[in-house]
């Protein structure tokens with residue numbers, strides 16, 4: 001399957017930003033890219049229409065003109081975990097609906113980029129978390145890590161959880177979510193990069209539009225295409 005599940009160590013670690021860079025890179029290679037943000041929470045409402053900023057940003061980068069309902073079937077108002085935000089609206093997230101949306105996207109795409117919400121243990125409902133969703137969609141993971149103090153622990157725990165759940169991890173992308181690294185940020189990141197049990201796929205410098213070496217977005221896309 002030409003798809004990847006973009007997860008991360010946390011919310012706000014750079015999943016959408018990395019997803020946009022990958023989508024744009026794939027597009028410049030002439031690939032038809034579809035995106036899926038199965039659940040987005042904290043969705044704003046304008047003139048009776050509920051938006052989904054992450055899903056819409058990914059779609060713009062990918063040139064994906066599918067209806068927002070197809071790209072983001074669950075757009076939830078409350079800024080909370082998907083399970084909690086769904087419950088607040090009297091809903092239960094149905095994995096079948098997400099699977100169908102994914103299959104429809106995959107049927108007319110060279111590459112499908114799926115962005116999870118938060119990290120792997122974030123719940124969609126009582127029976128399903130993000131790791132379970134990636135397994136259900138049979139997608140390998142790309143783990144986005146934040147270049148900041150704490151990333152060693154958060155990233156290693158995420159990789160351990162992925163392995164324990166039988167998920168394949170293509171590698172890690174480090175996103176620089178702030179313009180400067182403190183000495184502590186830098187030493188923590190260097191510690192992580194020296195100890196990674198999976199490939200480092202690239203770093204996205206602050207404000208950058210492509211991944212920096214060791215692997216740029218095109219090489220990463222080739223790796224995805226080979227899965």
Ligand SMILES: Nc1ncnc2c1ncn2[C@@H]1O[C@H](COP(=O)(O)OP(=O)(O)O)[C@@H](O)[C@H]1O
Nearest residue numbers: 011012013014015016017175176177205206207
């Ligand atoms: N490489 C980067 N350069 C500049 N800003 C970044 C970078 N990565 C993330 N950010 C910023 O950090 C915030 C969180 O990133 P985002 O991609 O939305 O994370 P997530 O999707 O994991 O919640 C956003 O404001 C985003 O613009």
Ligand SMILES: [Mg+2]
Nearest residue numbers: 015016054115
């Ligand atoms: Mg996001």
